[in-house]
Amino acid sequence: MTIDDAPREALRGGPRELLRWVATGAAVSRADLSRLSGLSPSTVSQRVEALINQGLLEETGAGRSRGGRRPRQLAVPTGGAVVGAIDLGAHHARIGTLDLSGRVVQARTLPVRIEDGPETVLGRLLAEVTALAGSDPAAGGAAGALRGIGIGIPGPVQHSTGRIVSPSRMPGWNGFDVAAFCADHVDVPVIVDNDANLMALGAHRTAHAELDHAVYIKAGTGIGSGVISSGRLHRGAQGSAGDISHCRVVADPAPLCSCGNAGCLEAVASGAALVTALREQGVPVDDLTGVLRLIDDGDRHATALARQAGRAIGEILAVVVNFFNPQVVAIGGRLADCEPLLASMRATLYERCLPLATQTLLIERVATGQDVGITGAAHLVIDHVVAAHP
């Protein structure tokens, strides 16, 4: 059993949790950590020393003052070590460097053409993120301070191998071994996951780390979800857990999906589906931005489609909520700002769910903004770095 498979109870007070308590400000001393974890002061000290030796924690304020020793303060170092992150989308990539607490140090958005293929796109982004780390003031301009890179891909990723499997709208990427390609190009660990999982992890750690069960929907050009179960990202056997894009919804007529089936959620409710449907109705629209503008302007065709999309997402989500009983359901991605979609998703969810499942259920927007994906990517790497030194 690796630490990733261990039940959460076994991790109480584990190095990752100690680090997170310090990073979030919940603990500033060894005594705080002892209280929060229920571990003995000597066990906490042992783990804190190990984290300090790895450069993941630092201690300040040591020394004597009048009337006894000043309490030493624990902190996550803000200089000297950073994590790189890439959140790849269909037209843009958000890249950044983050410190070991998961705070964004530098971030920028770059245009990409996914159809240029994986070697071109990933080669460039890896070079950009490495350069960003090299120029990072927090890292003292030392590229050697880069501890690892997390990458989010807008398609299904087989978690054990880091390979992309049957993505929609990513010509030339099917079967591509992202992990092996990155290992050939950079000297630090690279962890690959799908973009919805990164959003789930980033949003959970930022907004709801105290809740154990959560479902995050990413609705943008594509549509997907990430699941937090017992406080951890739930990937399932192959990494496809939470992939709701090809679940069937009620739609008449049922539009054909890129997977060959008809009536898939992605073919009805994704941003790409809304663009296609509007064009078929003779409404000239370039992209998702154009669709959102039409909805803002009160265009009846676009608004009706957004409501239909919200109902479709709500239908699938109702099944997920009844089955999984999360404490929070949050929607992120560009469609999360679309009021008619959100309202009909919420109404469908209440209509179709057991009262016991919705009684205390929080339904909300992901509030973390455009850095939620790189934040999740950084946390993947931080967890990996800490887990590598138990």
Ligand SMILES: [Zn+2]
């Ligand atoms: Zn499909």
